[in-house]
Amino acid sequence: MTHELTRLPWHKAAWTRFTRTGVVLLLFLPPALLLFTVFVALPMGEAAWYSLYSWNGFGTPTEFVGLQNYIDSIENPVFTTALFNNGLIIAVSLLLQLLLALGLAVLLAEKVPGTTTFRLIFFLPYVLADIAAGLIWKFVYDGDFGLVAKIWEFFGASAPYVLIEPDWAMYAILVVMVWKYFGFYMILFIAGLQQIDKSLFEAARIDGATRWQIFRKITLPLLGPTVRLSVFFAILGSFQTFDLIMPLTKGGPFDASQTMVSYLYNYGVTRMEIGFGSAVGVILFLICVTFAFGYKRVFMKND
Amino acid sequence: MTKAATQKLSSGGLPLVVIYAVLFLVAGMVLIPLVATALGGFKSVGELRVNPFGLPAQWDWTNYIGIFTGPTYWRLMLNSAIVALLTVFLTVVFSAMAAFVFVHIKFFGSAFLFNYLVLGLMFPVATAILPLFIKIRDLGLLDTYWGVVLPQVAFGLAMSVLLFRNYFKQLPGELFEAALMDGCGYFRFFWFIALPLSRPILATVSVIIFVQSWNSYLLPLMVLNKNDMYPWPLGIMEYQGMYSTDWHLVLAFITLTILPAIILFFAAQRHLVAGLTAGSVKG
Numbered sequence: 101m102t103h104e105l106t107r108l109p110w111h112k113a114a115w116t117r118f119t120r121t122g123v124v125l126l127l128f129l130p131p132a133l134l135l136f137t138v139f140v141a142l143p144m145g146e147a148a149w150y151s152l153y154s155w156n157g158f159g160t161p162t163e164f165v166g167l168q169n170y171i172d173s174i175e176n177p178v179f180t181t182a183l184f185n186n187g188l189i190i191a192v193s194l195l196l197q198l199l200l201a202l203g204l205a206v207l208l209a210e211k212v213p214g215t216t217t218f219r220l221i222f223f224l225p226y227v228l229a230d231i232a233a234g235l236i237w238k239f240v241y242d243g244d245f246g247l248v249a250k251i252w253e254f255f256g257a258s259a260p261y262v263l264i265e266p267d268w269a270m271y272a273i274l275v276v277m278v279w280k281y282f283g284f285y286m287i288l289f290i291a292g293l294q295q296i297d298k299s300l301f302e303a304a305r306i307d308g309a310t311r312w313q314i315f316r317k318i319t320l321p322l323l324g325p326t327v328r329l330s331v332f333f334a335i336l337g338s339f340q341t342f343d344l345i346m347p348l349t350k351g352g353p354f355d356a357s358q359t360m361v362s363y364l365y366n367y368g369v370t371r372m373e374i375g376f377g378s379a380v381g382v383i384l385f386l387i388c389v390t391f392a393f394g395y396k397r398v399f400m401k402n403d
Numbered sequence: 404m405t406k407a408a409t410q411k412l413s414s415g416g417l418p419l420v421v422i423y424a425v426l427f428l429v430a431g432m433v434l435i436p437l438v439a440t441a442l443g444g445f446k447s448v449g450e451l452r453v454n455p456f457g458l459p460a461q462w463d464w465t466n467y468i469g470i471f472t473g474p475t476y477w478r479l480m481l482n483s484a485i486v487a488l489l490t491v492f493l494t495v496v497f498s499a500m501a502a503f504v505f506v507h508i509k510f511f512g513s514a515f516l517f518n519y520l521v522l523g524l525m526f527p528v529a530t531a532i533l534p535l536f537i538k539i540r541d542l543g544l545l546d547t548y549w550g551v552v553l554p555q556v557a558f559g560l561a562m563s564v565l566l567f568r569n570y571f572k573q574l575p576g577e578l579f580e581a582a583l584m585d586g587c588g589y590f591r592f593f594w595f596i597a598l599p600l601s602r603p604i605l606a607t608v609s610v611i612i613f614v615q616s617w618n619s620y621l622l623p624l625m626v627l628n629k630n631d632m633y634p635w636p637l638g639i640m641e642y643q644g645m646y647s648t649d650w651h652l653v654l655a656f657i658t659l660t661i662l663p664a665i666i667l668f669f670a671a672q673r674h675l676v677a678g679l680t681a682g683s684v685k686g
Contacts, residue, residue, distance in 0.1 A: 117583075121508055124589040132501035132520065132560050139557035140523050143534035150534055157537060204429065207422050214426075220672065221430045224437070227668040227675070229618035231636040232661045235643055235653070236440050245455045245650050247439070279433065284679065291680040340527040343620045347640060361529040361621075368533060369625070377533040385530040392525045 144385065151379040156372050169379035173367075178355045179380075182363040185270055189341055189359070192274045193281075193334040198327075201282045205289030206319070219290070223283040230280070234347030237276045238263065241348075266356035269349050273357055276344060281337075285330050292326030293319070328399050335395070339388055360384050444655030451651050466655035476659060478631060479638035482548075486623070486634055487616040489552045494559040494612045495605060501560070502567030503593050507579060517568070523561030528554075529621060536625045550626040551634075555616050563608045566678075570604040571597060607678035610671045617664065635660045 151169050153161035173179055204222060208215045225233060240246045241262050249259035262268040296319065304314050320327075342361035345351055351358040351366050358366065360380065368377020435456065443451055444466050445459040454460070470476050505517050528535070535554060544550030574597065582592045598605070620636040627633060630641060639660050646652045668675070 128500035128504045131497045135557040139554040143531035146534035147531045218426050381530040388526045
């Protein structure tokens, strides 16, 4: 009996703690889980479901068409253009943008006067909305008013309207993309460079390593995790390109500058082809997820 | 080793002249479009045509004053501010609460639920935009701020839960044990100890989520059809559509709409950089 009595308070404390834990669990977790489920997970699942129907969004989807939406979306020539453009965006991100960012990060990692100002300037376009950046460059590219027009006039030629030339529009967009995003990657690289132990450079220097050797053998390998992560961001981000397209070309002229998302928007959303748009969404989802898991498995195992 | 020698090391020993030449060239390419936009707002259409990038011959304030005194600009700013602030508040509260549970309470399925939430980092909003639109419509949230806010919160959760969890993890565990010993419940511990200690990560997450929401375009485009509810990216696109050839007006409008972002950038750039690098190093 006395034994029982002495144990009671402990019991009680454990019980209160247990119920408290339960209450916290039931109050703290559900808001996040509920919102995520309703607005992220469910729509993703529903995209797979709707993609099998021909549906304009009213009532419930009843007209089952199997994989027809997938066939239609892939067979549309715009799909190929969009995929090619997304590939182009990835290529430019990796080859031009990341290299530019890396080069500038190396230049700005040292303490020459003015580095802070330059870092701020280079990073500035990143905080602007894609919409604003796109409109600003629409002005720059304008054949009557823009900078591009003035440069051509200087050479005595009449300026092309780059954004309405099917052969030029996508490249004009790529320039804006590099302009807007290189600063972001530069900041990532600078953060990565700052984590490298400075004594390594010193030791290499004493051993008589050339500057290029130091960059090649020390800086670059130690920057590995940052580089791999930047590549990951750059590729995943490239698949989402949309906001920049809309103010500049809306995907035109003649669909020349469509990306996967603008294709989804222009052919699925504006025409209220829910099934078709969902199919494009599912394809994009599969591309992103396959890429994300594959990349993490192959390149980021140890990071 | 002297400072000068260290400097030369990482840059490959380029002469300072070359370094500065490159830096000024790139800075020029970044700034010229921005400065031209701000200056363009002070010009007339005629002057813009002959002199798009120089200083205005006559500083014409009427474009700016007209926008500042008209109703459109302030309505757009207000709409964007309401949506962004609600989004930031709910994202921070919900993700801090969830992260707190993941760190401090051991329960069956914890790892699974965490991975489930973080999966949201893997794919863009756009992939499920049509079913999301149907969902928002069926919930009766079309043409409401909540129709934009709630999905934005849902898509922001993945990153902020991850950042909060990493931060809470590195707070000393004894703190929690000691507080519980002293009879401090989970709620009081969360509110009076964990959150105040997390000010740096609170600021970081808030700034990132704010910028994302402030700049977002696709979701409001789907959800909002009344232009008196438009946030500024929708409003500016509409404005550009209406005054497409009056570049002086459009440029003044762009300048004024990006002004808050630029002010925020200079005020909070440390948090912004911290957030981006934290997200990248630990992501």
